[in-house]
Amino acid sequence: MNQAMNIQNQKIMTLEDCDKVFESAISYEEKIRVFAKFLRDAESYSGKELINRAMNYLIHLQFKHRRKRDFGLIVTEDEYWAIRNVVWNIDKQIFWQAVGKRLLHLYDESGDQWIIFNDDTGRWEGYDAINFKVTTPEFSESWSPWEKVLNDDRAPHFKWYEGAKTNLSFNSLDRWILIDLHPHYYRYWESESWGEDKTEETLRLSHRAYLFEVTKVVMALKNLGINQDDKVALLMPEIPEAYYLIEAFHRMGVVYTSLPTSLGDQQVSDRLDNLGVNYVFTVTAGWYKGKSVFYKKNLLDCALGDFSMKSYVLNILEDLLDKPQETGLRQLIKTFERRFENKSTIKKSDFLIFLEEQYYERHIIEEVKKRLDSEPERVSKVVVYERIKNAETPMINGRDVYWDEFMGKDDELRILTAANKTTDRKFTKEQFLDYGELSAQEFLKIIHQFSTPQIMEANHPRLVIYTSGSTGIPKGVVHCTLGHAIFGMYTMLVTMGPREWELMDTRATHSWITGLDYIAGMPGLLGIESVVAEGAFDYQRWLIRLSKLKVNISKAGAPILRGIKEFIDEEENKKLLSELDLSHVRICVNCAEPADAATQGIVNEIIGKDKYVNTWWPTELTGPNTGAGTSTVPFAYVMKHDASTFPLPYVKQDVIDEEVDAEDNVIEAKPQATGILGRFVIDPHPGMLEGIYGDEDKFFESYFRRYWNKTGDQYWYDSGDGAIRHGDGYFHVIGRVGYAFNWNGHISGAEDVEGTLRDHRAVKDVMIAPIKGEGDLLDRLQVFIVLNEGYRLDDGLKEEFDDFIARKKQKTFKGLMTDGSNYYQVDMYPVTMSQKSLRRFGSMLGSLTDKELVEIVNKLGDPNTRERIENGDETAIIEVFPTRKHQNPYAGSLVGLGNYPSLIHLIYVVAGMRGLA
Numbered sequence: 062m063n064q065a066m067n068i069q070n071q072k073i074m075t076l077e078d079c080d081k082v083f084e085s086a087i088s089y090e091e092k093i094r095v096f097a098k099f100l101r102d103a104e105s106y107s108g109k110e111l112i113n114r115a116m117n118y119l120i121h122l123q124f125k126h127r128r129k130r131d132f133g134l135i136v137t138e139d140e141y142w143a144i145r146n147v148v149w150n151i152d153k154q155i156f157w158q159a160v161g162k163r164l165l166h167l168y169d170e171s172g173d174q175w176i177i178f179n180d181d182t183g184r185w186e187g188y189d190a191i192n193f194k195v196t197t198p199e200f201s202e203s204w205s206p207w208e209k210v211l212n213d214d215r216a217p218h219f220k221w222y223e224g225a226k227t228n229l230s231f232n233s234l235d236r237w238i239l240i241d242l243h244p245h246y247y248r249y250w251e252s253e254s255w256g257e258d259k260t261e262e263t264l265r266l267s268h269r270a271y272l273f274e275v276t277k278v279v280m281a282l283k284n285l286g287i288n289q290d291d292k293v294a295l296l297m298p299e300i301p302e303a304y305y306l307i308e309a310f311h312r313m314g315v316v317y318t319s320l321p322t323s324l325g326d327q328q329v330s331d332r333l334d335n336l337g338v339n340y341v342f343t344v345t346a347g348w349y350k351g352k353s354v355f356y357k358k359n360l361l362d363c364a365l366g367d368f369s370m371k372s373y374v375l376n377i378l379e380d381l382l383d384k385p386q387e388t389g390l391r392q393l394i395k396t397f398e399r400r401f402e403n404k405s406t407i408k409k410s411d412f413l414i415f416l417e418e419q420y421y422e423r424h425i426i427e428e429v430k431k432r433l434d435s436e437p438e439r440v441s442k443v444v445v446y447e448r449i450k451n452a453e454t455p456m457i458n459g460r461d462v463y464w465d466e467f468m469g470k471d472d473e474l475r476i477l478t479a480a481n482k483t484t485d486r487k488f489t490k491e492q493f494l495d496y497g498e499l500s501a502q503e504f505l506k507i508i509h510q511f512s513t514p515q516i517m518e519a520n521h522p523r524l525v526i527y528t529s530g531s532t533g534i535p536k537g538v539v540h541c542t543l544g545h546a547i548f549g550m551y552t553m554l555v556t557m558g559p560r561e562w563e564l565m566d567t568r569a570t571h572s573w574i575t576g577l578d579y580i581a582g583m584p585g586l587l588g589i590e591s592v593v594a595e596g597a598f599d600y601q602r603w604l605i606r607l608s609k610l611k612v613n614i615s616k617a618g619a620p621i622l623r624g625i626k627e628f629i630d631e632e633e634n635k636k637l638l639s640e641l642d643l644s645h646v647r648i649c650v651n652c653a654e655p656a657d658a659a660t661q662g663i664v665n666e667i668i669g670k671d672k673y674v675n676t677w678w679p680t681e682l683t684g685p686n687t688g689a690g691t692s693t694v695p696f697a698y699v700m701k702h703d704a705s706t707f708p709l710p711y712v713k714q715d716v717i718d719e720e721v722d723a724e725d726n727v728i729e730a731k732p733q734a735t736g737i738l739g740r741f742v743i744d745p746h747p748g749m750l751e752g753i754y755g756d757e758d759k760f761f762e763s764y765f766r767r768y769w770n771k772t773g774d775q776y777w778y779d780s781g782d783g784a785i786r787h788g789d790g791y792f793h794v795i796g797r798v799g800y801a802f803n804w805n806g807h808i809s810g811a812e813d814v815e816g817t818l819r820d821h822r823a824v825k826d827v828m829i830a831p832i833k834g835e836g837d838l839l840d841r842l843q844v845f846i847v848l849n850e851g852y853r854l855d856d857g858l859k860e861e862f863d864d865f866i867a868r869k870k871q872k873t874f875k876g877l878m879t880d881g882s883n884y885y886q887v888d889m890y891p892v893t894m895s896q897k898s899l900r901r902f903g904s905m906l907g908s909l910t911d912k913e914l915v916e917i918v919n920k921l922g923d924p925n926t927r928e929r930i931e932n933g934d935e936t937a938i939i940e941v942f943p944t945r946k947h948q949n950p951y952a953g954s955l956v957g958l959g960n961y962p963s964l965i966h967l968i969y970v971v972a973g974m975r976g977l978a
Contacts, residue, residue, distance in 0.1 A: 074103055076111060093118045097140035100147060113155075115147040119710075120159050121180045145710070154210040156711045157547070157747055161222055164550050165543070165586070166236050167206045168226040168516050172198055175231065176206070188239055193502040207519065213745075216776055217765045218757075220520050221544035221747040228514035229523070229546055230312035233585035234272045235505055235514065243496045245562050246590045247271040249610065250301050253348040253596025264301055269504060270494050271308070273476070274301075276512035278309040280472045285442060287315060287340055289515070292525075294338040295319040295571065296329065296361055298347035299595045302446050302464065303571055306342055307581045311523070314515045318525045318537070321572040322347070322356055329364035330406040332527050332535055334371075336754060339441045345452040350597045353449050361443065362455065368406040369436050377432045381425060393419060409433045472511075480507045519543035525754045526574050528680045536763065537754030538574075538681050548748025549583045549684040552709055556676055556688035557648055561588040563613040566606060567652075568598060568621055574680040575652050579616055583684070589614075600628040601637065608641035615668070616650040619660045620826075626663045627825060630850075643668055650674045657816025675706050677794045679780065681764065683748030686712045687792060705791040713744035716786045717768065717777070730771040733786065738809065740798055741784035742768065742777035749778060783810050802831040802839040804877050814842070814877075817869050818862065823852040828890040830903030842882040843903045845890045845967060854886045885970045889963040906971050917941055918972050921965060 079099040096118055148156075166175040166187060174196045176187030185200045208224030234247070248271060252262035266274070287293065293315055297303040303319075310317045318336055320329055333341070343361050346353045378394060400415060401407055412433070416426050438460050445454065446464040456463075469475075473490065480488045484503065492498050499507075523545055525537040553559060565584050569576035584591040592610065594602065598621065607615060629638050649668045651660065664673040676685035687706040708714045717740045718733035733739030743749075753760040761769075768777040783801045785793045795801070796812030811829040818827050830843040848854060856879075863878035890903070909917075920941045921927055929937035 074099075076108075093121070093144070094140060097143045100143040101139075112148055112151055115144050116151060116156065116159055117180075119144050119148060120163060153711055153713070153744070153746070157221070158205065158207075158210045160551050161210070161225075161543070161547050161747075162206065164547050165227055165232050168228070169198065169206060170226070170516075172196065174198065175236065176200075178202070188236075191506075193239055193505050211745075213776070217745070217761060217778075218752055219745050219749065219776075220751075221541070222519040222547070225519040225543055226516045227519070227543055227546075228312065228314075228517055229542060229582075229586065230275070230308055231514040232546070233308065233311070234268055234275070237585075237588050238268050238272065238505060239501045240588070241496075241501060242268060242561060242588055245588075247585065248301075248304065248591055248593065249564070250299075250304075250593040251595065251602075251606065253351070253594075267494070267496070269496065272508060272512075273490075273494060274305050275308045275312065276476065276508050277468060277472045278302075278305045279312055279512040280475075281468045282309055282313065282315070284469060285340070285444075285467065287313070289314045289316075289521075291315060291340060292336045292338045293317040293340045293342070294333055294336070296322060296341060296343040296356060297446070297571075298322055298344060298349075298356070298448065299570055299593050300344070300347070300446070300448055301593070303342075304581055304593060307571060307577070308585075312512060312514050314517045314521060314542075316522045316525065318527065319572040319577065320527070321570065322354070322360070324360070326360055326363035326367060327404070327406070327408065328535065329360060330368040331404060332537070333364065333439065334405045335527075335535060335537055336525055341440050341443045342446070343443060344446045344448040345454040346449040348449070348596050353452065355452060355454070357443075357445055357454050365439055365443075367410070368408050369412070369433055370406055370439065371401065371404065373436055374407050374412055374433075377429055381428055381432070476507065476511060479510050483507055517542050520751065522751070524577065526577065526680055528574075536756075536759065538750045539752045539754050540683065540748075541751045544747030544749075544751075545683050546582070546586060548746060549578050550586050552678075552684040552686070552688075552712075552748070553579075553583045553587065555709055556674055556685045557614055557650060559584070559587050559589045559614060563647075564590045564592065564610055565614040565616065566592040566594075566603075566610070566612045567615075568594075568603065568617040569652070574683075575616070578684060579652075600625065601634070604638065604641055604643070607643055607646055611642075611645040613645055613647045614650065615646050615648070616652055619651045619657070622649070622651060622660050622664055623819065623826060625667050629667065638667070646672060648672050648674050650676060652676070657812070657819055659816065659819030662820075677706055677782075679782075681750040682743065682746075682778075685709060686714065686743055686746075687794070689791070705787060705793045707791050712746055714792065715742050715777070716740065716784050716792070717742050719767075727767055727771050730768050735786055735788050738783050738785050738795065738801060740767075741780045741782045741792070741794060743780060745776050745778060800829075800831055802833055802842075804839050804874060804881060809874070811842075814866065817866055818846075820869070821862065821865050823848055823858060823861075825849045826890075828903055830906075832904060832908060839877075839881055842877070843906065844878075844882050844884045845887050845903055845970075846884060847887060847889065854884055859884065883974075885967070885974055887963075887967060887970050890967060903967070906967060911975060914968075914972050914975065917968055921968065927965060 076099070079096060096114065100115070162178040163180065164177075166177045168174075168190070169176050169187075173190045174187050175190060176185045176196070176198060178184075179186045183202060185198050185204065187196050187198070188194065189196050206225045207222045209220070210222060212220040212223045237247075244267075246265050247268045248266055250262075250264045293310065295303055295306060295317065297306075297319075307317070307319070309315075318332065318338070320332055324332075332338075341361065343357050345357055346355045348354075375394065375397075378390065378397070396419070397415065401411075409430075413426060413430060416429060438457075440460070443457070443461045444464060444467045445456070445461060477488050477490065477493060480486075480493050480499075483506065484499070488498070493504075520541045520543070523540050523542045525539055527535045527537055559565065565579065567575060567579040569580060571577055571581055580591045580593060592606070592612070594606065603617075604625075606612065628634050646668055649664050649672050651674070661673050661675065665671070675687075675689050677687045678685050686709060688709055689706045716733040716738075717730050718737070719727050719731075719740065720729040721727055750760075750764075753763070764778050765776065767779045768775075781798055783795045783798045785795065787793065793813070795810035797810075800811035802809065802811075811831055815827050815829050818824050818829075824846065826847040828845045830845070832840045832843060846854065852858065859879050859882070863874075863876065866878050867875045906914075926937055926941065
C-alpha cells in the first residue's frame with residue numbers, strides 16, 4: 062500500500078508534513094484524506110493558503126461525488142467535517158466564486174468559447190463556440206470570468222457574478238450533447254390518463270431530439286418578431302409545448318412569466334398588466350380529471366376583454382367628466398382609488414357600476430362604455446395550441462393565431478436541408494436525431510444555423526414569477542440568469558446528490574417556482590432527466606410512474622406525502638403498492654410547507670426508510686436554504702425525528718429577537734436565544750430575488766426594511782417565517798409569523814402545533830388557524846381536523862389532544878387544545894395550488910359574525926352559485942364572501958380547481974357547529 066493510503070500511523074503536524082505525504086498520493090481523493098488527517102492532528106493552523114486549499118477540497122468532494130455510482134463517501138464523515146469546519150466562516154464571495162466557475166459553462170468573449178473549471182485537470186476547459194472543438198485556454202486557476210462576484214452598491218438589489226456571460230439553454234442541452242449522455246434522456250411526458258381504457262400518451266426525448274423541437278420553436282418566435290425587449294406569458298397546462306417554449310425563452314434571453322391556470326380572470330389581467338406582457342401563449346382547452354377546461358375562452362379572453370388598465374380608465378375620467386384641477390373630479394378620483402386600490406386593472410362592469418353609484422348621468426355612462434369597448438388590444442399576439450381538438454374557441458382576427466400557423470410549416474425541412482448540404486447526405490428526421498449518424502459537433506453546427514444560444518449577461522432577468530404572499534396582491538419576483546442557476550444547481554447537489562444518469566419526478570407545474578426550477582431548470586442543467594405529468598394529481602398515477610420509470614429522486618409537497626397513508630389504507634391500493642417496486646427511489650424531497658415528524662415517518666414507512674430529505678425555501682430564494690435527511694445524500698445533515706433542518710453550506714441564517722414600537726417598527730434586533738421562537742432571516746446569496754418587477758418600494762418594504770441597519774452591517778432578508786434555533790445548530794421552521802401566537806407566555810406557531818398533532822394516532826390531517834387578540838395573545842385556535850376511521854371528536858379526545866401537545870412540547874401548552882380551541886371535524890380543507898393550507902381562510906371563517914355566516918350559507922343555497930365556485934369561478938367566490946379592507950382572503954391564493962369543494966364543505970361545517978345551517 063502506498064504511503065498516502067497508509068497514513069494512520071503518521072503524524073502530520075504541519076502543512077509541510079502534509080505536502081511531503083502528498084508527493085506519494087496517487088489520487089486527488091487520497092490527498093484529501095491526508096489533508097483531513099493534518100487538520101485533526103495539528104495543534105493549530107491558520108493562513109490563507111490553508112483555507113483556500115480546504116475550500117477547494119471541500120468543493121471537489123461536493124461536485125465530484127455525484128459521479129460515483131455506489132453512493133459511498135469518498136472520505137469518512139469525520140474527514141469531511143474536519144475540512145468543512147476550517148472554511149465555514151470564509152468570506153461568502155470567495156466561496157461563491159469557487160462554486161460558480163465549476164457548475165456552468167461560461168462564455169469567454171476573448172476566445173469565443175464556452176469554458177468551465179475542471180478540478181481533475183486543475184485548469185479551465187471548454188468548447189469553441191463555432192466548431193465545438195475542445196479548448197484548453199491558458200488561464201490560471203485564479204482567473205475569473207466576472208468582474209465582481211458580488212456588487213452590493215445598490216443594496217438590496219444585489220448583483221452576482223457581474224460581467225460574466227452565459228446561456229442557460231446551452232448549459233441544459235448543447236453541452237450535454239457534447240459530453241454525450243446518450244442513451245440517457247432529457248425529459249419524459251405523460252398525458253392525463255382518465256379515458257375509459259386508462260391509456261395515456263407518453264413522449265420521451267433525448268437531448269438531441271429536445272433541442273430539435275426547441276429550435277423549431279425558436280425559429281417561430283423569431284418569425285413572430287419576439288426579441289429580448291419583449292415580455293411573454295404562458296397560460297398553459299403541463300404539455301410538451303409549454304416546456305419547449307420555456308427552453309426557447311432561455312435560449313433567446315426572453316423574459317417570461319408563467320401563470321397558473323387556476324387563477325381568476327382578475328388575477329390574470331393584473332399580472333399581464335404588471336409585467337407589460339405583449340405576447341401570450343395558451344391553449345384552447347386542457348384536461349383536468351377527465352374533464353375539458355376551456356382556458357382561452359373562459360379565462361384569458363375574459364382577462365383581456367372584460368378588464369381595462371387602470372391608467373386607461375383614469376384617462377377616461379379626466380377626458381369626459383371635468384377638468385383635472387376641479388374639486389369634483391379630484392374627489393371622484395380619490396373615491397375611485399380607494400375602491401380599486403389593490404387592482405392594476407379594472408373590470409369594466411365594476412367601473413360602470415361605480416359611476417352609477419356616483420350618480421353620473423346616463424349619457425356620460427354610455428359614453429364611458431363606448432370608450433371602454435374601444436380600448437386598444439392589450440397584447441400584440443395570442444398563440445393558441447389546440448390541446449383538445451375542435452374545442453369551441455373564439456379567435457380575434459389580427460390578434461389570435463393557432464399554434465400550427467405560428468410554427469413554420471417548412472422549418473423542419475429547412476433544418477434537414479441544411480444538414481444535407483453540410484454533410485452531402487440526405488437525412489430523414491429520425492436519421493438526423495440518431496446519435497450514430499452525426500457527431501455532436503456536426504449536429505450542433507447545423508442546429509446553430511437556426512438557433513444560436515444568445516450570450517446573456519449574468520444579471521439579465523431570467524423570469525418573473527408571481528407570488529401573492531399573505532396579502533393576495535401579486536408580487537412579480539425577479540430572478541436573474543446566472544446567480545439563480547448557480548444557487549439552484551449547488552443546493553440541489555448538496556441536498557439531493559443527483560447523478561447524471563438519474564431521473565427526477567417533481568409534482569409541480571411550470572407556473573410555480575418548484576416546477577420552473579425542478580422540472581424546467583436545474584435537472585437539465587445538471588444532466589438528469591425530468592418528468593412532466595399533465596392534469597390533476599392522482600396517487601395511483603404517481604406511484605405507478607415512480608415504479609415504472611424507476612424514478613430516483615421524487616419531490617412533492619408535504620400534504621401530498623402525508624396523503625399517501627390515507628391512499629394505501631384502502632384495500633385495493635394496498636394490493637397496488639405491494640405490486641410496485643419503489644426501491645429505485647433514492648430520496649424523497651418535500652416542498653411547499655415546512656415538513657413535520659408525521660410526514661417524515663410516513664415517507665420512511667411507505668417509500669422507504671432513510672429516504673426523506675427535509676428542505677425549506679420560498680419562491681424568492683430559488684432553492685433549498687436548509688436541508689437535512691438521508692445518508693444517501695453525501696452532504697446533507699442527519700434528519701431528526703422532529704423534522705428539524707440545518708443551514709446549507711454558505712447560506713448564513715439566524716433567528717432574530719426584536720423589540721418593536723406601537724406601529725410594529727423595529728427598535729432593536731439581536732440574535733434570539735436558543736430554543737425560543739424568533740423571525741427567520743437569511744444573508745443575501747446568489748439565489749435571492751433581484752427585485753419585485755416595477756415596484757422597488759414594495760421590494761424593500763417586503764423583504765429588507767424590517768432589519769435594515771438594525772443588526773450592524775448585515776443585510777438580513779426577512780423570510781416572514783418564524784423559527785427556533787437549537788443548541789446543535791439545527792433550525793425548526795414553524796411557518797408564517799402571522800400564524801404565531803402567545804399562549805401562557807409561550808410563543809408557538811400554527812404549523813408547529815399541526816405537525817405535533819399529526820403524530821397522534823387519531824389524526825389523519827389537521828389545519829389550524831389562530832384568532833389572535835391584543836399583543837398576539839391567543840383568543841382561540843380554529844382547529845379543522847380530519848380524524849382516522851373509528852375515532853369520534855368528543856371532550857375525551859380533545860383532552861387527549863391537550864395532554865399529547867403538553868407532553869410532546871411543553872407543559873405551558875396545557876389547556877391549549879381544550880380551553881383555547883374551537884374544533885371542526887371535517888373531511889377535507891382547502892389548500893393552495895402549491896399544497897399550502899389556506900389558514901387565512903380558516904381565520905376568516907372563525908372571525909365571521911353569525912349574520913355574515915348566514916348570508917354566506919344563503920348565497921351557497923343557490924345551486925348555480927355553488928356550481929360556479931366548484932368550477933373555480935373567482936367572480937363567484939368574491940360575490941359570496943365578505944371582504945375586509947378591500948381584500949378578499951380567498952382570492953389570490955392560487956387554489957387548484959380540485960380544491961373548491963373543500964371550501965364549501967368547511968363553510969357548512971362551521972355554520973352547522975354554530976347551529977346556523
